Amino acid sequence: MDAELRELYQQVILDHNKSPRNFRKLENANHTAEGYNPLCGDKINLYLIIEDDVVKDVGFQGSGCAISKASASLMSSIVKGMKKQEAEKLFEKFHDLVTGKLTNEEEIEELGKLAVFAGVRDFPARVKCASLAWHTLISALQDGKKVVSTEE
Amino acid sequence: MNRTAVNSEKKIFKLERIRADFPILKTIVHGKPLCYLDNAATTQKPQIVIDKLVEYYSSMNANIHRGVHYLSEISTKAYEDSRIIIKNFINAKSEKEIIFTKGTTDSINLVANSFGRSKLKTGDEIIITGMEHHSNIVPWQIIAEDKNLKIRVVPITDDGEIIFEEFEKLINEKTKLISVVYVSNSLGTINPVEKIIETAHKAGVPVLLDAAQAIQHLKVDVQKLDCDFLAFSGHKIYGPTGIGILYGKEKLLNELPPYQGGGDMISKVTFEETTFNSLPYKFEAGTSNIAGAIALGTAIDYVSSVGIDSIAKHESELLDYATEKISELSEIKIIGQAKNKSSVLSFVIENIHPHDVGTFLDFEGVAIRTGHHCTQPVMDRYNIPATSRASFAMYNSKEEVDVLISSLKKIIEVFK
Numbered sequence A: 001m002d003a004e005l006r007e008l009y010q011q012v013i014l015d016h017n018k019s020p021r022n023f024r025k026l027e028n029a030n031h032t033a034e035g036y037n038p039l040c041g042d043k044i045n046l047y048l049i050i051e052d053d054v055v056k057d058v059g060f061q062g063s064g065c066a067i068s069k070a071s072a073s074l075m076s077s078i079v080k081g082m083k084k085q086e087a088e089k090l091f092e093k094f095h096d097l098v099t100g101k102l103t104n105e106e107e108i109e110e111l112g113k114l115a116v117f118a119g120v121r122d123f124p125a126r127v128k129c130a131s132l133a134w135h136t137l138i139s140a141l142q143d144g145k146k147v148v149s150t151e152e
Numbered sequence B: 001m002n003r004t005a006v007n008s009e010k011k012i013f014k015l016e017r018i019r020a021d022f023p024i025l026k027t028i029v030h031g032k033p034l035c036y037l038d039n040a041a042t043t044q045k046p047q048i049v050i051d052k053l054v055e056y057y058s059s060m061n062a063n064i065h066r067g068v069h070y071l072s073e074i075s076t077k078a079y080e081d082s083r084i085i086i087k088n089f090i091n092a093k094s095e096k097e098i099i100f101t102k103g104t105t106d107s108i109n110l111v112a113n114s115f116g117r118s119k120l121k122t123g124d125e126i127i128i129t130g131m132e133h134h135s136n137i138v139p140w141q142i143i144a145e146d147k148n149l150k151i152r153v154v155p156i157t158d159d160g161e162i163i164f165e166e167f168e169k170l171i172n173e174k175t176k177l178i179s180v181v182y183v184s185n186s187l188g189t190i191n192p193v194e195k196i197i198e199t200a201h202k203a204g205v206p207v208l209l210d211a212a213q214a215i216q217h218l219k220v221d222v223q224k225l226d227c228d229f230l231a232f233s234g235h236k237i238y239g240p241t242g243i244g245i246l247y248g249k250e251k252l253l254n255e256l257p258p259y260q261g262g263g264d265m266i267s268k269v270t271f272e273e274t275t276f277n278s279l280p281y282k283f284e285a286g287t288s289n290i291a292g293a294i295a296l297g298t299a300i301d302y303v304s305s306v307g308i309d310s311i312a313k314h315e316s317e318l319l320d321y322a323t324e325k326i327s328e329l330s331e332i333k334i335i336g337q338a339k340n341k342s343s344v345l346s347f348v349i350e351n352i353h354p355h356d357v358g359t360f361l362d363f364e365g366v367a368i369r370t371g372h373h374c375t376q377p378v379m380d381r382y383n384i385p386a387t388s389r390a391s392f393a394m395y396n397s398k399e400e401v402d403v404l405i406s407s408l409k410k411i412i413e414v415f416k
């Protein structure tokens, strides 16, 4: 496989695509949001349980490409236990990573597992796939019960 | 050049010669030779079409129908000659029936607007099918909203064919227009348009054919079909973008009001009153895509010189070959299995999203389309978000189908 392509579809991403973590509906969620990417038909329903400003539990459902599904899966594992503000900050970093603004190796490493999405920067058309779950997260964190679209 | 369109003499189809006419086919993508299988989105252009655009701007450019000077005269002549080429190609009765538009979408909007405004009233019904491109849905919804009309949709089978009995049931005294896609861009289905038109005419209802995916693959004879309107885009038949055709029966076009107002479409204007120009100019307001219209004539001459029947035969062999090869992959399901199909092969792969398929194939040099193909209701019908679609043109080869298949095998392996 081509190196650039291998960089995009890292094994971690393929694994999360195949067996996404937290892929379930949380019946007792107190914050939810729906995200759409109308260009490719990606769709995600996100469920959060937030107590004292801390994300206690995360679940998601939906359909999409490997990049969007793996991104939702990794996001759900990472933000569990985080404070709202921490999650929001992390999204900014993640966004810089996939759009190629974050180039400092150390800072990329600080992102931990999320660093596997660095390859997305070479595929501008896939940035929306990678960030859909995060946009949906921000919306759910803010007031919940909202529909977000990558086209607005 | 042969202007008498397709003649009966058998043309010899030489793939290598045809491929050599299309300079873009030599492109290297990610280190691999381009394998362009996205022809339903747009076709590539032969060198003579590209040359015609250059020739127009380097030696003919002037506004048409206006100047008395040399350049205006030759550009007007080339523009009108192109209209005649197109008239002959689809066997219209008169060049007055050939209106230059921006493309299929523009042509359908013209009819929706002009026919819709003048002939439709509250409660009237328009019939479309379950496999329309958005451009044959949305213009009708806009006018329906305005005039309180009802849009009725002919359902389709699991194989992607319209259910003819349901179509017959939908026709009633309120039906005022039937607008159907000739060949579906997402399923490849060739609709039984002759039968549809015959049935519609028995009820006195006119028919518009969206021929965007038919004109480049099948022999289209508007008199034989007896359709009332027919729309297509230049860019899908090896011509430039931004130019297309609306064919309409002269009598019907004469009854319709103009779509847009402006220059060229009038014969006399005062502040009190305007008299409109005659056909086809009544529907061609403003300076049109002159270079595009002329180069479309060149593209159609090119198609005629290869022979539409030879093209159809070659493409149908490619489709059969690709269908057979892809059916051997158990992970793949073909979407659209109509008995009568044109060169579109839509498919889904188990557990692999079309987007990922598209990115992978790109790295093999293979260009296909992934997504809903502007036919979201079709995706909903089959309960899928999107498909991958390979679509063939006259210059594609069996070797390219082999590249497609081996690339698909690779991605299936990676995602295992």
Ligand SMILES: Cc1ncc(COP(=O)(O)O)c(C=O)c1O
Residues within 6 Å of the ligand: B040, B041, B102, B103, B104, B105, B106, B133, B135, B136, B181, B183, B184, B185, B210, B212, B213, B233, B374
């Ligand atoms: C069946 C069909 N109808 C209409 C259109 C619209 O054509 P255009 O975008 O050239 O106006 C297309 C093009 O994708 C098509 O495939």
